[in-house]
Amino acid sequence: MFRSEPPQYADDTRDADTIPDFVVIDVETACSRVSSICQIGIVGFRDGRIAFEYESLIDPRDRFSSFNTRIHGIAAEHVIGQPSFADVHAVVDRHLAGRLTVAHSYFDKGALAAACRVHDRAAIDTTWLDSVRVAKRAWPELPSHKLNVVSRHLGIPLRHHDALSDARAAGMIVVRAIEHTGITLAEWSAPPPSRQRAPAPPPAGGGPLQGQRIAILGQPRDGPLAHRIAAAGGRVMSGVGSTTTILVVVGDEPFGYVRYDAGFRKAEELRRAGLAIRIVSDRQFVDELAAAG
Known part of the structure; x- marks a missing residue:
């Protein structure tokens, strides 16, 4: 063979x-x-x-x-x-x-x-x-x-x-x-034309994600998932940092090659350093959000 x-x-x-x-x-x-x-x-x-x-x-x-x-x-x-x-x-x-x-x-x-x-x-x-x-x-x-x-x-x-x-x-x-x-x-x-980065939607005054600081990998921070997060009270971050509480990975369960993305590696490094950052797929995240009502 x-x-x-x-x-x-x-x-x-x-x-x-x-x-x-x-x-x-x-x-x-x-x-x-x-x-x-x-x-x-x-x-x-x-x-x-x-x-x-x-x-x-x-x-x-x-x-x-x-x-x-x-x-x-x-x-x-x-x-x-x-x-x-x-x-x-x-x-x-x-x-x-x-x-x-x-x-x-x-x-x-x-x-x-x-x-x-x-x-x-x-x-x-x-x-x-x-x-x-x-x-x-x-x-x-x-x-x-x-x-x-x-x-x-x-x-x-x-x-x-x-x-x-x-x-x-x-x-x-x-x-x-x-x-x-x-x-x-x-x-x-050719590289895609550059465009001015759109701002993330502001978080609502309350909701099940209030207090959460969420980064999204695989979708822009003004995309549909970002708006759903903001409507539930979460703050959409521009990237992964020490204050990030959740990293949502869009469309790549169980993550595969995205493990070599800089944001993903940063989240794993921060977790190893003892910070409480969850890494979840968008499917799991949406299911949990729906259950939280």
Whole structure:
């Protein structure tokens, strides 16, 4: 099922025809630690076509959980004799550094950064584009923008949770989105226009959240959840600080890659320091708020 050696791939530094417009990366992990990369797939796209591919199993130097193995099928015995992330870091850096890198959600970005830290390797300097964001804008009518859902909708072949197949599919989603919307790759990859930060709604004079100072991760502080918090007497904070009592994480239960967000890390650091900060999903928070009446 898995290759014992990485396959051959085009050396895009030699042939101008294979220098990619963008590259795509997907990783699989051995356990809940996102640094535990056990497979990497990288695909380069040029003019809407695949220019090169790279794939390798990785010895994560970490344990394998049965949960993760059930998802991707990779177990400890598959990575015996395979390179560590430190061994392939130079190859990954050569393909990504200085380029536009696509990943389907920012899980792969967080995993790559974590693996660089754990294996004492330099961070990879690349510009990231989230193909989930691309898919949401291109096909807003879909009930979900998970990789398998969007791929099925577009008829893109996919062997889900195989890193190389996932990378191919995420790249094709970007190609199809360009064709479907007419939005160029440069426009997709441009940073969103800056806008003046809207103020948070003022807290009501009373309610079940009176006295609570609440930060929201994943939604602006003038969004619908912020207004609901304010109506219940809570104060919406601009970020996580020592006076924050609750951090609400929107749409990422059980948190996953968001654990590498600076606000999330700050909340965990403050909790370890003894401050009473709760970290809850938006679903749990709304349920508790409804129960409080």
